[in-house]
Amino acid sequence: MADSISTPRITSEHLDSFTNRTIRIVGKVTQLRGEVATVESNGPFTAHLNRDAHLTVGNAVEILGKVNQDLSVRVLMATDMGTDLDFNAANAVVDATHRYKEIFYVSDD
Secondary structure, eight states: OOGGGOOOEEOGGGGGGSBTSEEEEEEEEEEEETTEEEEESSSEEEEEOOTTOOOOTTSEEEEEEEEOTTSOEEEEEEEEEESOOOHHHHHHHHHHHHHTHHHHOOOOO
16 A cells, blocks of 8 residues: 555544644534634644635534644545534544554554
């Protein structure tokens, strides 16, 4: 699996391990200000939105994005997932992704 097409699922606590990499992250939108959103995913992070991202405060979102040096995320694509997402299930997927990372993504380890 090539690194350029590998998009590991993470939460905000994993951001520092994925700088300059493309990732997927699910969270709840807590604040919107212009082209910047604050998203909660086991901790808050800042998402720099593209013009195609249409998010709603209080809704879940899945972001495909690139982690910046400051641990913010530049959004490449965002999917609004409404208000009825099971975050425990989403976090379980992230846990499995990192527990069995050799299946899911190429690691720098």
